[in-house]
Amino acid sequence: MTIDGNVIRVLARLLNHSEVFTSQATARTWVQPYLQRYFDQTHPGVFNEALMECGATVCTKTHPVCSQCPLRVDCQAFQLHTQSTCPQFLKAKELQKQKHRLWHLNANALLLAPSTIATRTSVTLLELPELSPDQRTQLPELQPIFTGKRRIGNTTYTETLYSLPPSVALPTKLIHQWKAQWLPIKALNQYPLSGPHKRWIQAILTSLS
Known part of the structure; x- marks a missing residue:
């Protein structure tokens, strides 16, 4: 299972994760148990690709196109209007x-x-x-x-x-x-x-x- 920034963003918004991630590594650790719970064991490659594609084209970092998202009915961030602040990462020291x-x-x-x-x-x-x-x-x-x-x-x-x-x-x-x-x-x-x-x-x- 590939866990990139797109996958993290989709899952974080689905669950309206409000805590600040300290790094990409901590975000991947947080995502893993949820993916294992919802992972489609029958078609793992298709499931993984679909999550990445959703994050890359619909659930984008800025200006997500929620009206076209097939997950919006279950998306807590969409329902609470918190898409713009989810997920959050600790800013690296300059x-x-x-x-x-x-x-x-x-x-x-x-x-x-x-x-x-x-x-x-x-x-x-x-x-x-x-x-x-x-x-x-x-x-x-x-x-x-x-x-x-x-x-x-x-x-x-x-x-x-x-x-x-x-x-x-x-x-x-x-x-x-x-x-x-x-x-x-x-x-x-x-x-x-x-x-x-x-x-x-x-x-x-x-x-x-």
Whole structure:
């Protein structure tokens, strides 16, 4: 039985569950005994798919189409007009994080490395190399050139991009540590760059042209 957000929402509204879930995991734990009670053992796959489809197309998170819902006669939230507040989840604490990146051009090629930020995609995205505190100490000539912000989940990242003066050589060992590679500027669209870094790179290139 697949218990996704749609299934949780349908069951929570059917039973007008008013308590705040602390996480998706606690919501799934709450849902399980009710599903076992009402689960159609004859056609489990059809039952599961129907619940998910109902939550995705009718019993939606916002603006549910209750007039088209086949469960509205038995839905306590519909009868009590509490659909908009059911279910409720504890809001995750907002986090702020700082990251420092290196902008390094060499003969019309830009140094890029695998992203260090976990995302839901299975594709390894490329970004400007992240500078650790120790690496920044090794490069005292770093000069800030750009600051960007992005949000992933409940975390807002403020990322400062630095460049090195042309007279300063970048140590090869750092390139190896980042597993970085030089990619031609004209072909960047052919590579899987993260959305924020793609925009920031374009903004910097435009300012340099």
